[in-house]
Amino acid sequence: MKYELDELDRGIIQYLSKDGRVSFTEIASNLNVSEKTIRLRYKNLLDNGIIEVVGVVNPAAIGIKSGAIIQIKTAPQQIMQVIERLREFKEIRYITMTSGPYSLLAQIAVPSQEDITDLLYKLNEIPFITEMNTIIQMDVFKNTFDYF
Numbered sequence: 001m002k003y004e005l006d007e008l009d010r011g012i013i014q015y016l017s018k019d020g021r022v023s024f025t026e027i028a029s030n031l032n033v034s035e036k037t038i039r040l041r042y043k044n045l046l047d048n049g050i051i052e053v054v055g056v057v058n059p060a061a062i063g064i065k066s067g068a069i070i071q072i073k074t075a076p077q078q079i080m081q082v083i084e085r086l087r088e089f090k091e092i093r094y095i096t097m098t099s100g101p102y103s104l105l106a107q108i109a110v111p112s113q114e115d116i117t118d119l120l121y122k123l124n125e126i127p128f129i130t131e132m133n134t135i136i137q138m139d140v141f142k143n144t145f146d147y148f
Helices: 007-018 024-031 035-047 079-087 113-124
Strands: 066-074 092-097 104-110 129-137
Touching (some): 007 024, 024 035, 066 079, 066 113, 079 092, 113 129
Antiparallel strands (some): 066 129, 092 104
16 A cells, blocks of 8 residues: 655655754644654654655765766667666666666766766676766756655
8 A cells, every 4th residue: 555645744754854853842843743643654654665764975075076977878678787787886876767868877976087987987898888978067056855
């Protein structure tokens, strides 16, 4: 059965998206419900895979200062093999299937421009990748976890 979000769930998610350490008491006070209600809803959100509790790292603070978006074409009927190989690279933080001439898009985060080049050489060795288009990220103006 699919979990249906209601306004209270959305409110909890909104507060946690802005500050993952906000107390249940504060959320309850702002949403005019009991702390127990927030605690139970929070557990339901976790148990149903709606939210995850993770520490979000500031990449620049740990030396990750360069990024790129790589559009990838694959040989026909080989997309899943390419995806499996891409998943092996820790530098690749996001992979998605897309419409248009490039069937895959991968986003990478690395310490330097040289690391982008090194990764591209490694990606060129993956069988069934027929073409790549690399877009270097120059600056980030918005990066949010707020969905409501």
